[in-house]
């Protein structure tokens with residue numbers, strides 16, 4: 001379980017997160033929507049201690065990230081896979097070596113070669129050919145790098161996954177592949193996920209619940225059908241396009257009669 005408790009964070013006197021209270025339940029996939037620059041990435045970074053709260057806390061399996069020792073933080077990081085918004089791969093290493101860093105988990109007990117078969121399987125899950133293993137991130141397209149970032153995040157078989165815009169920049173087929181992977185990991189392995197996304201299809205496809213971060217607070221958090229029916233006009237602004245697609249006789253149906 002991941003619990004945000006009154007989390008505050010600002011930069012240079014400008015508040016970004018203004019009291020986040022949110023519980024991500026065991027085994028749940030929570031989709032997080034919100035305007036650009038509202039603090040979604042900042043929120044995720046607190047879960048693994050990449051940023052320190054100004055006030056409040058995040059608890060991962062009951063461990064306070066604000067007060068964690070280095071050893072506790074290392075243990076939490078081993079349990080949490082992170083798909084960074086910009087993939088964040090090491091450019092000087094091959095894809096195989098990038099994956100190995102997660103597969104070996106910094107323990108130095110496995111060689112790159114012994115991880116290769118498993119690495120090929122990881123790449124298969126994100127629709128990439130084995131040949132990609134011997135390339136460097138700079139030789140790949142943005143969408144391919146993104147998918148290597150996903151493969152790396154799942155390489156250590158984490159109990160938790162933080163996905164920062166996992167389908168942004170992917171073509172529709174690969175976006176679907178990643179959506180399906182998120183659902184599979186949740187259903188088959190019981191992985192608990194937070195999925196930050198601007199993609200309403202992804203949010204509604206993968207989310208057991210959908211939360212909206214707005215002006216530094218969680219404005220709404222509920223099941224997809226209840227979010228769609230929310231009376232809050234701010235929530236409606238975010239899901240309107242989805243409503244138009246879903247609701248018979250909604251705006252899109254009116255635009256395309258017959």
Ligand SMILES: Nc1ncnc2c1ncn2[C@@H]1O[C@H](COP(=O)(O)OP(=O)(O)OP(=O)(O)O)[C@@H](O)[C@H]1O
Nearest residue numbers: 011012016034035036037038039040041042043085
């Ligand atoms: N390390 C940092 N130092 C200073 N300001 C930061 C830092 N990280 C984030 N910010 C600021 O915090 C705000 C929220 O940033 P964040 O990256 O979390 O937005 P976001 O919701 O993820 O946006 P997007 O949807 O565009 O990715 C922005 O104004 C950003 O400039």
Ligand SMILES: [Mg+2]
Nearest residue numbers: 040041085164
């Ligand atoms: Mg972001």
